[in-house]
Amino acid sequence: MSDSAATLGGVAVTVPVQQRVAARRSQFSLAPYGLVTPALMLMLLMLLGPLTGVIALSFTDYQLGAPNLSWIGLANYHEMFADKVFWTSLRNTLVYVGIVVPGAVTAGLAVALLIQSGTSLRSLYRTIYFLPVMATLIAMAVVWEFMLHPQFGLVNGLLREIGIAGPSWLQDRSTALYALCVIGIWQAAGFNMVLFLAGLVSIPKQLYEAAEIDGASSAWARFRLVTWPLLRPVTTFVVVISGIRSFQVFDTVHVLTKGGPSKSSEVLIHTMYTEGFEFFRSGYGAALTVVFLAFVLLLTLIKSRLADRGAQYA
Amino acid sequence: MTARSKISPWAVTRHVLLVAGAIMMLLPFVWMISTASKPPSEIFSSELHLIPRHFALWENLQTAFVKANLWRFLLNGVIVTVSIFALQVLVALPAAYALAKLRFIGRNALFALVLFGILIPPQATAIPVFLLLHKLGVLDSYAALVLPFTISVFGIFLMRQFFRNVPDDLVDAARMDGISEFGIVWRVMLPAAIPAVTAFGIFSVVAHWNDYFWPLIVLNSEHLRTPPLAVAHFRNAEAGTNYGALMAAAMVIIAPLLVAFLLAQRRFVEGIALTGIK
Numbered sequence: 247m248s249d250s251a252a253t254l255g256g257v258a259v260t261v262p263v264q265q266r267v268a269a270r271r272s273q274f275s276l277a278p279y280g281l282v283t284p285a286l287m288l289m290l291l292m293l294l295g296p297l298t299g300v301i302a303l304s305f306t307d308y309q310l311g312a313p314n315l316s317w318i319g320l321a322n323y324h325e326m327f328a329d330k331v332f333w334t335s336l337r338n339t340l341v342y343v344g345i346v347v348p349g350a351v352t353a354g355l356a357v358a359l360l361i362q363s364g365t366s367l368r369s370l371y372r373t374i375y376f377l378p379v380m381a382t383l384i385a386m387a388v389v390w391e392f393m394l395h396p397q398f399g400l401v402n403g404l405l406r407e408i409g410i411a412g413p414s415w416l417q418d419r420s421t422a423l424y425a426l427c428v429i430g431i432w433q434a435a436g437f438n439m440v441l442f443l444a445g446l447v448s449i450p451k452q453l454y455e456a457a458e459i460d461g462a463s464s465a466w467a468r469f470r471l472v473t474w475p476l477l478r479p480v481t482t483f484v485v486v487i488s489g490i491r492s493f494q495v496f497d498t499v500h501v502l503t504k505g506g507p508s509k510s511s512e513v514l515i516h517t518m519y520t521e522g523f524e525f526f527r528s529g530y531g532a533a534l535t536v537v538f539l540a541f542v543l544l545l546t547l548i549k550s551r552l553a554d555r556g557a558q559y560a
Numbered sequence: 561m562t563a564r565s566k567i568s569p570w571a572v573t574r575h576v577l578l579v580a581g582a583i584m585m586l587l588p589f590v591w592m593i594s595t596a597s598k599p600p601s602e603i604f605s606s607e608l609h610l611i612p613r614h615f616a617l618w619e620n621l622q623t624a625f626v627k628a629n630l631w632r633f634l635l636n637g638v639i640v641t642v643s644i645f646a647l648q649v650l651v652a653l654p655a656a657y658a659l660a661k662l663r664f665i666g667r668n669a670l671f672a673l674v675l676f677g678i679l680i681p682p683q684a685t686a687i688p689v690f691l692l693l694h695k696l697g698v699l700d701s702y703a704a705l706v707l708p709f710t711i712s713v714f715g716i717f718l719m720r721q722f723f724r725n726v727p728d729d730l731v732d733a734a735r736m737d738g739i740s741e742f743g744i745v746w747r748v749m750l751p752a753a754i755p756a757v758t759a760f761g762i763f764s765v766v767a768h769w770n771d772y773f774w775p776l777i778v779l780n781s782e783h784l785r786t787p788p789l790a791v792a793h794f795r796n797a798e799a800g801t802n803y804g805a806l807m808a809a810a811m812v813i814i815a816p817l818l819v820a821f822l823l824a825q826r827r828f829v830e831g832i833a834l835t836g837i838k
Contacts, residue, residue, distance in 0.1 A: 277741040278664035285655035286670065288711035292689060293677050299688035310694065357581060364574045373825055374582045377589065379832060380821045382770045384788035385810035388795050389592045392803050400591050403608040432585070440829055465570075494683060497772045501792045515683050515773075522687045523777050531687050539684050546679055 300539075303532035310526035322533035332534070334509045335517040338423055342430065342513060343492040349431040350488050354438025355481070359473070361439075362446045363465070372443070375436040383433060387498045390429050391416060419510035422503050426511055429498050434491065438484050445480030449473065479552075486549040490542055514538050596620050596807035603803050616804060621812070623805035624794075630812055632783060633790035637816075640705045640786055641768045645761055647710040653753075656719035657745045661731055671720070677713035683773065690777060704778040705786070709768065715760050722756035723749055762831030769817060787813040 304322055308315035326332045361371050378386065393400045394415040402412035415425040453472045462468050496515040499505060505512035505520070515538060522531025594610050595603055597617040602609070624630055658664065659671055689708050693699050698707070726749060734748045750757065772788040779785060785793065794809050821828045 275741075278658040278662040278667070281654035281658040281662070281741060281745070282670060284651050285711060285716060286673075288651060289673060289677060289713065291692070292708050292711050293680060293685060293713065294673065296685035296688035296692070297680055299691075300684060303687065310691065353581075357578070360574055360578050360581075364571055366571075367575070367578075369825070371578050371582065372829070373822070375585055376821075376825075376829060376832075377818065378585060380766065380817050380828065381589075381814040382788055382791070382810075382817070384770075384772045385791050385813045386588055386592075388791055388806060388810050389588045391795075392595060392807065393588060393591055397606060398604055398803075400587070400608065403606065406606070407608070432588070436585070437832070440832070490681070494681060496683070497788075500772070500776070501795065518683070518686075519773075519777075523690070528687050528691060535684055535687060539681070542681055542684075543679075 300532045300535050303529055304536045306529045306532075308529045310528055315529070318529070322530050325530065326533055326537070331509060331512065331517065335505075335512045335514055336537070338510070338512055339493065339495070339514040341423060342427055342495055343489055345424070345427040346430040346434065346492045346495075347485060347488045349427070350434035350438055350492075351481070351484055353431060353435035354484065355442050355477075357435065357439045358442035358446055359469075362443065372439070375439050377436070378433045379436045379440075383497045384501055386433070387429060387501050390425075390432075390498075391502050394425055416502050417507060419507045422507060422511040426495070426498050426502065430492060430495060434488060438488060441484050441487070442477070442480060445477050446473070449476045482549065482552045486545050486552075489545045493538065493541055493545070514541075592807045592810055595803055596811050598804055600802070600804060617808065620804040620808040623802065624809040624812060627805065628790060628794040628809050629782075630790070630809060633785050633787050634812070634816075636784060637769055637787040639702065641765045643702070643706045644709045644768050645764045647706065648712040648715050648760075648764060649757065651710055652712055652715040652719055653750060654742065654745050656716050656723055657741075657749050659716070659720045660723035661726075661728070662741070674713045674716050674720075678717060686774070686777060693778060699778050700780045700784065702784065705775060705784070708774070712760075712764065715764070718760055719753060719756060722753050726752045758827060759831040762828055766817060766828075766832060 305317060305319060306315045307318045307321070357371075357375055361368055392398075394402075396402055396412070396414035396417070399412075399415075401415070405412040413421050415421050449472065453476070454468055457468050457472050462471050494515055495513050496519065499511055499513055499516045500519065503511045505516050514534065518531050518534040518538065521527045521534060590610070594612065597615055597620070598612040599614050599616040599619070602612055602614065655670075659667060659674070685708075690699075693704050693707070698704050730748055730752065731744060734744045739747060769786075770788060771786070772792070775786045775789045776792075779789065782793075791806075791809055791813050795806055798806055
């Protein structure tokens with residue numbers, strides 16, 4: 247629209263539609279294509295091509311360095327579903343997501359509500375809770391490892407003070423996964439807090455005043471009647487985002503436990519990494535990736551479903 | 561909002577709860593600094609104390625810089641994050657401008673692809689992209705670290721949303737001055753979009769400075785290691801013998817982003833909250 251207005255020197259408003267269409271057609275230009283071509287090429291090369299590629303690879307027996315590959319249908323999937331490691335890995339991933347999502351969402355919401363319920367020191371608290379989000383996770387994982395050191399760590403040291411003998415958190419198959427969950431919650435809570443704070447700020451003050459006039463005198467009543475319903479879309483959003491991010495858990499697992507001891511902290515992306523990049527079984531690794539993708543896609547679908555429903559009631 | 565006039569019990573409870581949580585959040589940082597300041601004799605003692613009796617931060621930092629070759633890895637981190645961001649802007653801005661302000665056949669289809677691309681998690685494409693880089697013979701190089709991230713569909717989306725709010729008059733005026741479409745991107749749109757570019761820059765730099773997965777996959781050579789990879793290798797090499805130096809190295813690696821964050825908090829929170837849109 248604006249292109250034709252420019253070329254016609256501002257008199258475009260009075261020009262009949264037909265003429266305008268003709269004008270636009272006549273100045274059909276290659277410029278837009280020149281501008282989008284690099285992005286489009288790279289998208290195909292680095293994103294959409296590889297996405298198609300990973301699905302296609304999952305039906306082959308390709309191994310890195312092999313001279314050729316052959317189509318083996320669902321054999322990778324059969325092998326995967328018959329493999330105990332896969333099921334352990336999937337179960338651990340779901341346990342991790344099932345603990346970190348509620349943990350980090352609740353913590354993020356609680357902190358956001360607490361910060362917003364008063365006026366003093368707001369930005370100081372926000373800064374402190376946000377620090378773990380900024381800090382390089384690998385570096386902090388190494389710090390956590392030392393904090394959880396069975397002998398010289400802070401955690402077991404504190405437990406000793408009150409007469410409890412702490413376990414070897416990361417070397418014990420009954421605690422390793424849960425220790426990783428704690429690190430996950432510690433890291434993600436501040437991120438969720440920021441999203442919740444944005445949601446809380448957007449709730450109109452008048453609604454609280456109206457609720458108070460209508461007899462919602464306690465803070466809890468105001469939360470239940472105003473904050474919670476209005477925060478619902480944000481909450482859904484945060485839950486799904488946390489879910490997708492937790493499904494991707496890899497850094498802490500790889501550097502601290504390598505999925506051990508005896509696969510007790512093996513998770514999906516770590517299994518994919520091991521198969522695809524340590525054993526170079528590209529085809530099998532691709533099949534694992536497809537399973538991971540299916541879960542992420544499922545979460546995304548749930549998000550858009552709930553977002554639609556939320557919009558109807560809003 | 562009446563809290564100002566009186567010190568209510570709730571105000572006290574609020575601070576007690578928030579401080580308790582803040583201690584939990586800060587504990588790893590405090591313990592890191594404390595350990596990095598202790599000599600081995602104090603680290604390997606089962607008795608807890610926060611303040612070192614003998615202050616050994618300098619020695620530990622020295623060990624970290626010499627043994628872990630930190631300068632080199634920090635430099636790698638800067639090279640990689642800066643190249644990625646510069647190339648992302650170079651590729652994304654023209655596309656975002658075309659999507660926001662120009663009419664062309666296939667525009668909606670392209671925008672749909674961009675939206676679809678945002679949904680793809682980076683781990684999903686790892687194996688094929690790795691095979692591609694292997695075919696190109698560029699594994700274990702800066703190119704392998706940078707190339708896959710030159711395209712940021714999220715960046716295109718973000719800049720396109722921002723460009724839509726730039727007044728058409730501005731673009732038209734530039735055209736009448738005879739500036740080419742390509743020139744408009746850099747001389748009109750970029751200056752108008754500095755806040756959005758900054759937010760995207762923070763998002764991009766933080767993500768790639770902290771990235772562990774991709775460098776781990778494509779790198780072999782020690783001299784190319786990025787900071788997270790360096791910490792992980794340093795940890796494996798020390799195998800629980802030199803925690804002081806290890807904590808000092810961790811401190812150095814997280815310091816640049818944390819300092820930048822403390823200096824420009826609002827911008828950082830905005831930039832990182834963008835990940836939420838992803």
